[in-house]
Amino acid sequence: MTALTLARCLQLTEITVPEVVDVRETVTLSCTYDMGTHKLNSVKWYKDEREFFRYSPMMPKSLMFFDVDGVTVLQNSTVQFCNQFMCSIQLHNLNIRSSGSYRCEISGDAPEFKLTHGVGNMTVAVQVTIKIYTVRSQMNAFIATGVDYG
Template sequence: MNYWMILVIIGLTFDGHQVCSLIVTDINVPGIVDFRDNVTLSCSYNMGGHKLNSVKWYKDENEFFRYSPMMHPYYMKFPVEGVELQDNKHLCNSSICQIELGTLGKNSSGVYRCEVSGDAPHFKLTTKEANMTVAALPTNKPLIAGFQNMYHFDEFVTANCSSDYSSSPVILSFYINGELALPAELLPRQEITFTAHDYLLRRQVLQINFYVNGPRFIHYRKILELKCVADIPSYPHLRLESKETAILTHDQNLNNQMLLSTGERSASSTSVLAISILVLRLALSIIFIQTQTFS
């Protein structure tokens, strides 16, 4: 009697373990995406011995996609504002359900949830969700302007950097020979805005001014590197940067000396030529006078 009771308890315990093992193991929803791109959402799950009944996708609690392998049709779509499913761009099975969205816009931002349910007799349910923001993101590197290709030590440098237009706030930073520029070397940031595609687009402009001297240039004796970095807070993978380099010369008066030396040589050559012409004229005059005398 005790033997059969033990078997029943073991059976119930094992069955309960099976019920509890139905989980969503991972949901892949990007935190931020550009409105010009398509985006792929995926949901992975472990059925743990259960039979899959359905996988449902929701945006802000509104169902827009369903996969039901035991029904026909297998796939169903439901209209939800901001959600545009791409035709034949879905793949679902007993372990993963992947879909693709396109024609994104501001209304596409929201909370996306994957819900997985098992079939009879347990009808267990498990979900996981993630937030996605759709924005107009910068696609071009920041632009550095006003930077020359050659500077002398102790020379004053001025340049500016402009970010690409973005609906998300962009922070610009300057680096001089790998070191972050000092606040005193920067002018207050300027912002240019305009509206497009239902977004308020912003462009940041940052100007830098500094002298080529100090410890930053000890290890860069012949090179001046200026780098501009455009960051979107909370999304480090969206960092964009540009670099410009210039040649540094130690002798600021080298070119002037070369020009002065060239000028002096030219003046000296001119003087020699003038004297030679004068001597030639005197010689011709003497010859002419002697000729007239003998005649």
């Protein structure tokens, strides 16, 4: 009888990118993954195909940030957390150029260097709150007494 070992594949299990956000907000992007039998080489975040963040746990400098127009990673955030199972980062100072396609790419280590990724689209807008005031009570007082209380 032969023992059969099933190799578990590298897979992205979830990506979270908010669809519509207010320009004044700080947003969290996250992805979770199952490394299977692979060791994590890196997690990279891209906006519109341009890399802006890299987590490489086996490198001396495990976190790297790259300049991309419209993307500002909140560094030293308590929410920013990456490990063998998930990676979560925050973006702040949003503007209209922050809108776009965000991709989380997971890379396994040697010898295979397997890759997987997930994509989410985010639109940055200015959400306006309109306050509607009623003047009914002042109007009723004027009609009843003929005196303007406004």
